[in-house]
Every structure is written in structure tokens, then in C-alpha cells.
Amino acid sequence: MEGRSFEILEHPADIGFRAFGGTLAELFANAALALLSIADEPGGVEGRQEYPLEAGGSDYESLLVAWLSEVLYWFDGKRVGFREFRVISLEPTRIEAIGRGEPGHGAKLIVKAVTWHQLRVAATPHGWVAEVYLDI
Amino acid sequence: MPHEIAIERVDAWRHRIRRDERRGMRTDVMVYAGESLLAHIRRNLSLEQAMNVATLPGITGPSLAMPDIHQGYGFPIGGVAATEVEHGVVSPGGVGFDINCGVRLVRSTLGAQDARPRMRELITQIFRDVPCGTGSEGFVKIRAPQLDQVLVKGARWMVENGYGEARDAEFAEAGGALEGACPEHVSERAKERGLPQLGTLGSGNHFLEVQYVEEIHDREAAVVYGLEEGQVVVLIHSGSRGLGHQVCTDYVAIMNRKMADYQIKLPDRQLACGPIRSEEGQAYLGAMCAAANFAWANRQAILHFLRGAFRRIFGEGARLDLVYDVCHNIAKRERYEVEGRKREVLVHRKGATRAFPAGHREIPAAYRTVGQPVFIPGSMGTASWVLVGQPGAMQETFGSVCHGAGRLMSRTAVKKGRDARLETRKLEEAGILVKSESRDGILEELPDAYKNVDEVIEVVHHAGLARKVARLRPMGVIKG
Structure with a gap:
């Protein structure tokens, strides 16, 4: 891959990111x-x-x-911060993973939700790339 | 860069994109903006988004773009779309994640000259009494069964439980509670996210501003609203917090799963929708009403804590009365004459404000002779406006106007090369004290990030949608 796991994307009112991964599991x-x-x-x-x-979904x-909404729910609803994610299984309709982290985390920025706006998951010659915008 | 969209000038305040501009559009886009605002608007994707909205099944009348329109996700922010109740769709993204994000204006018995010397104390006290910022928890401690009551009764629940005065609920859109709320259609996750956040301001563009009435433009309406020059007022901007965000998240996903069953194809999946009459459409509307009621309860709790802060600084004689409370993000069933026929439609207001004219039965009796008050917050360094709804809004915009100044610069762009302390000092020199939990909170909301609110107001005033009543100037700002 290009040596980085993600980069931030500008949006007039909100914020987005482009994530990379050699595999789909890494991308997620x-x-x-x-x-x-x-x-x-x-x-x-701490990954305590x-x-x-x-x-679950109907496509990637x-x-x-x-x-991402699942991760946001744990973060915003249960205040769990995560250090790393290990994907156990990944199909187009289902992902199971283990998040390693700790409770008691506050937010730097309130992310309201993960949007479907200009959403993209694509295979490239160098691996997988995804673009996602967040409502903040 | 967005491609050049063909826009025709209707008059000085209106522009139109015809439905044949792009395949799939079922109706025109009507843009309420003069030439200079239009130049700003054309710089981002907001008009493309308004054209996407024009593809929604059952859309009736034009897809409307208000002068504060800016790029959102799916729907533009500052957009209005009405769909037929019988054959049209409801789009959760057309309401947005912050369901019933809105503003309430509170008038005080204080004059600006009395309040200014104690503004720092007041702002500090409010900052202490009204939980705000990221991760704040509310002082309204309730359990899950009570939350269901809040979701049905909205602001009324707060008043009945000691967080307000009897008249407060009456002076809110829909009496501070929409009928048809179904807590059973609100997921456990949404309730879990919302429960600790009841009575909190939130962050981002949410704020609480102590202002004074700088100019009166419509004396009759101002008298009816209890406003006079030099008077201290407070504008509160907040929404349904994590509860509303999760409701929208849940139902956008549901609609995306079900759209194929209804043979609905859309240019952006954030527009995901379902027939109003479908099971999913009805469930969403029940959940949306519940989230809207949570937002009214939230703003009511904030008013209650604000009253406490004012009393602590200015004594028991300092009264705060609610002028009115309006929502910015909502879908409501209303009746309008469309193409010569009275029709019931579902009006999606995404960053838009209801603006009913004099005589409308949904306005509190005390205001019915002049019309519904509309509040348009500008940026924290400029001004906010009080308007009154006009008949033009009923004829053209499904009883709607703009909701703010509209963002011009991204949050990251406005922060570049700026120092929060310096910017805070500049605002202080202009007579505006600012307090925020975070430096980013101040920088992201600097006046330069927004269009000129006065220019936005000129459009709706001259287009006959709402009339100017009063211009408000900030003195103390709390950013979430």
C-alpha cells in the first residue's frame, strides 16, 4: 500500500476520510x-x-x-476508545471483529453519524480504498 | 469542480434550474438568492444536491434552495422538499442526523447596559450551569421508562417535572411536542446514546448566545413578541443529541435495504427513502417525532438551567420568558395549495425554518395577529435576526425560510493559520465575550466561516417569505 492507513478529506461543512488497506479486513x-x-x-x-x-449490510x-456506526455507537454511547481492531470474518453482508481498547474515553469532536454521501469502497491495483464522510 | 449548471434568473431574488437540466429530475429547483450569494452557492455541490432532491418520488412543487444553502450530504443544508402523503416518500436524510436541531429565543427583563458590566460573570455561570461541549452529561437524571415519556411529551414533560414554567411549552412550534411519537420505534441504542445527554447543549455549531436587541424593524411585531431596543435576549441552538443521530443512522440503513423492494433508485444513497405509507416510512416518522420531542425537552431543560444562572448573577427579579422555539431539521405533514388543489404534503425542512404568516391556527394565539416569529442565527461575531412569517412563504416555499447564515469555509480551512487566543481577544475588543470548551470550537465557528447573515435576510425579506422584525447583536457566546 502507499504507506499510510488513512488521510482526512475536506468538506464545506463536515469532514471525511480516505482509508487504505492491502486487504478488505485491513481497510475496515x-x-x-x-x-x-x-x-x-x-x-x-490502552488496549486493556x-x-x-x-x-451487517447488503454490500461492502x-x-x-x-x-463504522457500530464503532461510533461504542464510542459515543459507551465511551469506549479503541486502539486496534482485529477482523475475524468479513463477507459482503457481515463483519465480525474484536476491538481492543478501554472505557472512559471522551470525545475531541462529536461525530454525529457516518453518512452514505459519496461513499466508496473500491479495489485498486495497489489495494483497497474507501471514502467516507461524517456528520459533525 | 462542479460542472456549470444552467440557472435562469427569475427576478432579483429568485433563480431557477429547470427539470430538464438533468435526467431523473421530476421538478425544478428554485433558488432564493441574488447574484452575489449565488456566486458563493455555485462554488460547492449544494445545487447538485438540490437537483438530486428533485428526483425524489412524489416530490411536489419545486425542490427549494434557501439563500443560506450549503453543501451537506444527500440533501443540501438549507433545502426544503414537499412530498405527497399518499404516493410520495419520506427520507430520513432529508431531515438529517440532528433531528429537530433548532433555536429558541428568550427575552429578559434586563437592559444591555445593566448586563454588560457583568457579562464575564454571567457567561462563566452559564458555562457552569448548562452542560456543553463534547462528552458532557446532563443534570436531568432520568431512567429508561421516563425517557419514553419524554419522547412522547417533549417540552411538556420538562415543564410538568419542574424544569420550566407553564407557558413555556405553548410558545414552541407544535407546542413543544409532535403528535405521533412512537418510542417503540426508537432503538435501544438511540435511547442509550440520548439518556445521559438530556439537557446538554452539544458541540459543533451548537451555541448559547447572550445578545441585545440592536434595531427594531417592525415595531408592531416586536411589541407582540415583547422585544424592544436595548433589551437582553438569549438565543439557544441545540438538537436531539445522540438520540436523534442514532435514529437517523438506523433508518437511513433500513431505507437503503428496502429501496430496491419499492423500485426506488436515487443518485445518492444518503437520500435513501421509502413510501410514507409503508411500514418503514411510518416507523421512521414515529421515531422522528420522538426524537424531535427529545430535542424540545432538551432545549427546555437548557432554558431552565439558564434561568438559574441569570438569577444567580442578577437576582430573583431577573425574568426570562420564552419568545418562541423553532425547528430546523424536521418533516411535517401540512396542507398547501399546489397547482390549484389543496393537498396534504410532508414538508422536509433540512436546515430550514417554518415561517407561518398571520392568522395561521398553528401559531400561539398571542402571536396570531402578526405571524410566527422566525429566528435566524448569524455567526458569533456578527448578528442574528428575528423575522415574522409572510403569506409569500405559504404560496411559494411550503411555509419555509432559511435557518442561518450558511457556511462558506470548511472547518479545517477556517482554522488554518489562526490562533484561538488572538481571535478571542479580537472578538472581545468588538464587545463579544466567547467561552468554549475547546479552542477548535471557537476557531471552527469564526465569522469568516459564514456568509453575511444580513445578505441572506435581504433575500427572504424582499422575496416576501418573511419580514425583518429585529436585529440582534451578541455580547456573550458559549460554544459547545
């Missing part, structure tokens, strides 16, 4: 880390606990929105 994990880089307070996360995460795009 990096997209979740991109989301948290925008939302979570600085200072790092494991949290089982899952989401809808699965990505569902997956």
Missing part, C-alpha cells in the same frame, strides 16, 4: 481508526479490554457504514 480496520482519529481525544488508548463488534459500502 483502518477506516475505524480514521473515524476515531477524528472523534477521540488525544493521548492514546476486548470488545466483540459486529455489523453498506457494510462499511454499518461497521
